[in-house]
Amino acid sequence: MRLSQAWLVARHDLNLYRHRRTILYTLVAFPLGVAIGFPVLVRYLLSRVGPASIPSPVLVGLIDSFSFFFVIASATLPIAVASYSIVGEKIEKSLEPLLATPTTDGEILLGKALAALVPTLAAIWASSVLYMVLMDRVTVGHLGYLFYPNAEIAVVLLALAPLACLFAVEVSILISARVADVRTAQQIGGIVFLPFVLLYVVSEVGIVTLDTLHLLAVSGGLALVTLGLFALSRRAFEREEILTRWK
Numbered sequence: 001m002r003l004s005q006a007w008l009v010a011r012h013d014l015n016l017y018r019h020r021r022t023i024l025y026t027l028v029a030f031p032l033g034v035a036i037g038f039p040v041l042v043r044y045l046l047s048r049v050g051p052a053s054i055p056s057p058v059l060v061g062l063i064d065s066f067s068f069f070f071v072i073a074s075a076t077l078p079i080a081v082a083s084y085s086i087v088g089e090k091i092e093k094s095l096e097p098l099l100a101t102p103t104t105d106g107e108i109l110l111g112k113a114l115a116a117l118v119p120t121l122a123a124i125w126a127s128s129v130l131y132m133v134l135m136d137r138v139t140v141g142h143l144g145y146l147f148y149p150n151a152e153i154a155v156v157l158l159a160l161a162p163l164a165c166l167f168a169v170e171v172s173i174l175i176s177a178r179v180a181d182v183r184t185a186q187q188i189g190g191i192v193f194l195p196f197v198l199l200y201v202v203s204e205v206g207i208v209t210l211d212t213l214h215l216l217a218v219s220g221g222l223a224l225v226t227l228g229l230f231a232l233s234r235r236a237f238e239r240e241e242i243l244t245r246w247k
Contacts, residue, residue: 005103009111010118023080027119030073031127038066039134046142056143063135067153068200068210070131074124074161075168075193081116082172105234109173113230116169121162128157151212159219167222168192170229 018024042063046054132148139147171192199218203210 005107006110009108010114013115027123031123034069035127035131039138043138067156070124070128071160071164072193072196074165075196077120078116078165078168079172082169109233113169117165120165124161155212155215160215163219163222166226170233174233
């Protein structure tokens with residue numbers, strides 16, 4: 001597999017996405033809402049009930065749970081991008097020339113995965129910096145130290161968020177390779193973030209804890225699942241069927 005060819009496919013898709021405002025707005029709005037909204041919420045809680053009413057361990061647990069929303073965002077944002085990657089190009093008649101080139105199926109799929117992964121992670125990482133700065137400014141007086149950066153946010157941003165993004169991309173590409181309508185692909189792909197929401201819910205009710213060890217364990221399991229999905233998407237991507245029979 002030639003990474004240079006995969007990157008050419010990714011650059012082609014990235015150029016297409018620049019002209020689709022809906023995708024750009026989605027990439028900006030959700031992470032920015034998390035980055036600003038949760039520090040504002042914590043500031044409101046501290047001013048409303050008083051810092052003395054919120055013990056430091058409770059505040060720490062609350063902030064840790066908020067950081068997991070970057071994982072949920074990483075699994076949500078690529079859906080619109082990756083779902084469009086095959087179906088949208090088929091509808092606009094721009095997929096056939098790519099399929100007619102010597103580029104392999106694996107290179108095409110890797111390129112399309114990179115085209116969804118790169119802007120998503122850029123948005124997540126940029127907004128996470130803003131989130132950490134704002135949250136530290138809100139909580140440093142109550143905790144007596146800068147909460148971020150820490151080990152948990154490092155695992156979230158450097159391991160779990162990229163893997164959640166890849167997982168969502170692979171599922172979305174797998175779906176878009178088998179359906180003929182962008183909206184259908186996006187609607188079906190919308191279920192991708194549900195496992196991460198479920199993990200967040202069970203952590204909130206105390207069944208599991210989202211500490212560094214558990215986050216690493218989830219990242220390892222997700223890596224194995226994502227590798228399996230990439231192999232499955234290569235088998236489901238039938239070049240000849242798309243070229244000859246998909247109308």
